[in-house]
Amino acid sequence: MLSNPVWAALSGPQACYAEASGDAARYSSDISPFAGLADPADPAAWRDLATLTSEALLTGPALSAGPGWQAEAAVPGIQMIGQSMTGVADPDAVVLTETDVPEVLDLVERAKPGPFRKRTIALGRYLGIRIDGRLVAMAGERFRLPGWTEISAVCTDPDYQGRGLGARLTLAVANGILARGELPFLHAAADNDRALRLYERLGFEPSHEVVFASFRYTG
Template identity: 40%
Template sequence: MRADRLHAKALDIGVLDDPFTSALRGPQSRFARTVGNIVTFEPDVSVFYGHPREMTDQDYADLAQLAGIGHTASLRDRRTPLPEDLFDVVAEIDLVQYRGDAVEPPTADPTADPELVRLGVADVPEMTALIELTEPGPFLPRTIEMGVYLGYRDPDSGRLLAMAGQRLQLPGWTEISAVCTHPDARGRGLARRLVSAVAQVIVDEGNTPFLHTTADNSARRLYEKLGFTLNSEVPLEILRVTGNNR
């Protein structure tokens, strides 16, 4: 599964520095809403915003316009002062990014795992319930359109117990996201199997896996054991729009 063994083309690591903009102005532009230099996903697809690190007054005004008063927006690795008349900071997350260009091949082909199933639109209510229970990150009604999602169902009841899938699509890279396991099924290696399987799908598609987590997430140990390497750690701020100066 190691990407540099399978791909002759050189990887552009720079697109990982601003992954939301790279996705929205590139492979996932079909989901994009844009005002000036600010870009975001359609509201039922994903919550993230792409923006310059060095934000101007116009950029902040465009961000407020695009999000709308009373709604939230996100800023990744902001480098300029936030206008207090436009936004309140609701939360700040230490966002950790791992890249999978050095991931070693698994001991067995995870795509041949017969217990993992591909999830579709009909599964979204059950996927959403699992996300709400385990809280790995945002998952909206159309998030499933962003890529392939795999799940593990209880062989007796058919209940969805674990899942993982693809979210951001960048030039040469695909993000693994929504990695979660029901509390009743933890400790059985399901997350490892699903991350490996989704990573294999990504490599088979010609891309290299990467992923995001938070600094305090114990899942980091799993990702590092699988061979993912730390690429960056930056603040992700969740803002509420309180005004619009236009």
């Protein structure tokens, strides 16, 4: 399940956000560019995906383009799991809502945490920290699988980095996940040593290597 998180989410707890066809599913385009396949090695699943979109971002331990699809780019990553960690509530963290989306998108533009769309915030609980009224850091929930929720969009305005805001929000989001009786997991770029060391200090453990790969349907 953790090795195929997007499919597990879209065929399970987040099916309400899915556009699906056979053994393929994707999030609505205004929520996320991610898609999932029941079996990425199955050519039929790739054919199902082609009925939904001509461009897709997938993640998993190893991905190869199916018939009619072409790999565009790939970024190696590490999945980390928080099976034995402890979350910590943060009194300064505020819950972000749809009314905060313009601020959130502005922060995303400055901090560049990865794919984030205007309705991504619908996927789960997002927390932010404001300083002098300005949103300067955030973190939230993205893929939700049976028993697991991914922490995502951990980012801090470049002018406020080095203050531990990202760590505080990661622990605060994890605290909410653990309170529901679920376990947190997350992803980081394989070459982001700083982030990997931070997450290990917070109690996350490496699970397995993944790749984030974009594909285009060429017919």
